[in-house]
Amino acid sequence: MSATATRARRRPVMFAAAVATATALGAAALATAPGAAAASVPLTGYELSWGVKESYRNYVTGPYTKGTFTVTDGASQADGNGVFTFTDGQGTYDSTNHTLHLAFKGSLVAESPVHGFKRVLSDFQYDSATGVLTADLTADDGPTQQDVPFAKVAAPTGSDMSGLATTLTTEAGTFLGSPSYAGAAGDPLSVVKKQGTTSPSPSPSESETTSPEPTSSTEPTSSPTSSASPSESETGNPSSPKPSDSASRSAKPSASASPSASTAPAPSRGDIADGRLTWGVKESFRGYVVGPVAKGLIAASDGASQASGNGVFTFADATGTYDTEGGTLSAAFKGSVNFKGHQGEGEGGGYGLDLTLDNVRAALDGGSGKLTADVTSLGEKSPNVVLADLKGASTKLTAKNDVITVHDVTATLTEAGAKAFGGFYDKGAALDPVNLSVALTKGAELPSGNGTSGGGSGTGGTGTSAGTGGIDGTGSTTGGTGSTTGGTGGSMAATGSNVPVGALGAAAATTVAAGAGVLYALRRRRDTQA
Template sequence: MSATATRARRRPVMFAAAVATATVMAAAALATAPGAAAASAPLAGYELSWGIKDSYRNYVTGPYTKGTFTVSDGASQADGNGVFTFTDGQGTYDSTNHTLHLAFKGTLVSESPVHGFKRVMSDFQYDSATGILTADLTADDGPTQQDVPFAKVAAPAGSDMSGLATILTTEAGTFLGGSNYAGAAGDPLSVVKKPGTTSPSPSPSDPETTSPEPTSSPTTSASPSESETGTPSTSPKPGDSASQSAEPTASTSPSASTAPAPSKGDIADGRLTWGVKDSFRGYVVGPVAKGRIAASDGASQASGNGAFTFADATGSYDTEAGALSAAFKGSVNFKGHQGEGEGGGYGLDLTLDNVRASLDGGSGKLTADVTSLGEKSPNVVLADLKAASAKLTAKGDVITVNDVTATLTGAGAKAFGGFYDKGTALDPVNLSVALTKGAELPSGNGTSGGGSGTGGTGTSGGTGGTGGTGTGGTGSTTGGVGSTTGGIGGSMAATGSDIPVGALGAAAAATVAAGAGVLYALRRRRDTEA
């Protein structure tokens, strides 16, 4: 669709830089373009780079979906399943209202014969006035929806339109395959002028942040969402993550004691909230594993298949050294891939307990005892931790450290059966520890209350098509999992050593490929090893 046809949708946004220069160039252009709108200058030679969302790309090309991305008509994709670039951006710059509107060439198709979906995206257009990125969308063999609001784009900083934050719209969530995408943070978006072109390069400043309510609605059949829990989530998820409950960033509860807490000593209480990995939780209760999640012994799980909270911390702290070491009560069990027949065993049976976190100067470890298919491996270092600050500050006799990044270790990768690589980002860790018995911990911290919780069993989708060798696994147009590694298979069998203990890693993929019969073979192997 041409920029002229969509000009009526623009509304004023101030440009702080290059306005005078752009105005002069616009006037010169208008002198040679009779009949053009007043103070409007043509733009050409722009490129738009955007990856939609990394977890969606990894889901499409992952081991269960076995899908592909195809680019044409001027679009391209970076190596390693990277971001997409749309070219030949043309449009107008209105020097009176200080807005620009650009339309880009390129068609992008995501498709999976196994899960039976095809999504076509084209005619991406960026409007700095509304802060909206639109596209023409076609789902499967349905009609093409024109100019569908696909993402809300953050305001540029001066003349720099690179790395702009994006939020996927409700329409995008429907099109991509699940409500979990709606309102989620997409990949950063960049609009740059290709070298060698001569049209004006206006430099926008903060555009209006309000966006028109989307009105277009694409076809509703869709590919699996990045975290399917059996009950669609209605809460947007921020960032390449995915599922997080609202968590306090600081303690607001005063201590019952008026005396300041000592700089070092024993931890009186505390809790740690961690979701392990949102895509893994979704996989366990989703249509492939058809499993369940249970939190017990002092651990709890937030509603909507959310994060886990481990309670009753013990340990020590030293605020002067910026160090703490805490152990937490609670156990979380994941079960999936149950064999057929009464009393059929589970191909995936993983328990995490005795969770411990340590920080020293902002860096640390997350450790747990891992039990897979009955084989227990104590003291497995699952993740490397990195806090935003090297300091530990007590407020109200409570130390609170939120949004600690957790990166999968080599031993942790074995605990996940090799389906997540070492270095994969896990869910962030949030912890609060009380330094005195009278101190009150922040409420919530990502949970929906104490006690034990159980994640529901996901509903099964339709049977996937045949792909590769054998028959494709159970698929669904609304189920499934996205992740930074393209989904997760079944095995949690691993130890802190170099030798895995339960051979389920390849088994989950085999379950999808060959059916439930593999589960019995796994059970026999476990009995043999025992």
């Protein structure tokens, strides 16, 4: 299906930071005569990157499903069973309501001859007004359903459309084959302008006579915080006015009009003023704790919070130091997270699993680093445990609007981290990615989201029938909800990579998880007695 720029059924809703977006768009959308009706601005050359859900990708390509992903018609997939990218995004920008609608090329096929399913997704469309990502869906050899709501997408911050949190819809859960996916957090979604593309703009003489604002682009920039004006990034003209010039004309404050944006930038090195780190530890571990075997709970406290749906954790109030020239950063975050499970019989029975992580710290040097925390297991505290080796996508640290933001840092379990988790995971196991943002000045505004699916502190609750078959299974687990039998026709399972319920059966998967729980309790008793 081709891009449709003027869908009347789309409900116009403003961006959370409309002024910042409008500023990034340049004067092609703004330089109209007073009172003139604003027209839709055509957009071209965008890309959408989204992995749907990491545990789903692991399930499809896992050792039991033995499936594959095939991308065609302009789509691609990152190495290592990574995220998918859809290209040639076209659509329109509504300069009145500061919303956009884009449609992308590319098809994605998930297929498993072993489990007998084939799922085709195509014609992805993102509408910032409704905050919905739609797609055309084809299950097996059935008819194609068009424009199906597939994920809810968090509102962008100004013109920054990278790392947007997503929540899978009920329709997505049905299509993927497990009700437990409905309402679950999907992978972060990013929409960026492909470098090197051009966009319509008025001639230089028009822009000079009608408006003093930058006019080299009519589209949102791909820069996360638009620290450079469109004219600087696209035409190389350093003398053109910056976004803050036009943003200051609005009565509504925005990131570009913050105190930090109007003052001198922070020095290249110094003390961190604030910050937060978002990390889920390991999705399958969270599911196991509140699942039907451990029947436990998760509690975030002392400044930490957990996203809804048994989501990731956010640790706040960062302190530490940074050096952008040297590419180094060291930050400590407030907050504590406790995991409890396998409670003993009778009132007041102790827990066989009682693990607390606090005093979380992240250090980066040239793109690599360590994630450290104080670990308390069954009442015994071990300070300064290096839980994970970190690896960022870039060796550099760049401050924009006096904020350093690093997304999707790979976290790999260390030997010390494996011991902290009772030996359930081997050294080198992949943990959830780390996202962090640190403010270099008190006036700097931290971006919202950081890949989370929601805020607020909470607990995982007691699980009784969660969609997880074992410690490496995943699904929607908070409060013990979910499915243990898979989805439509039993073709998909509500699991992660290692214990597919659809292949082994719910009873077999529960047995595996129960054995893991007993092993954990026995190991802990043995260690205590030693």
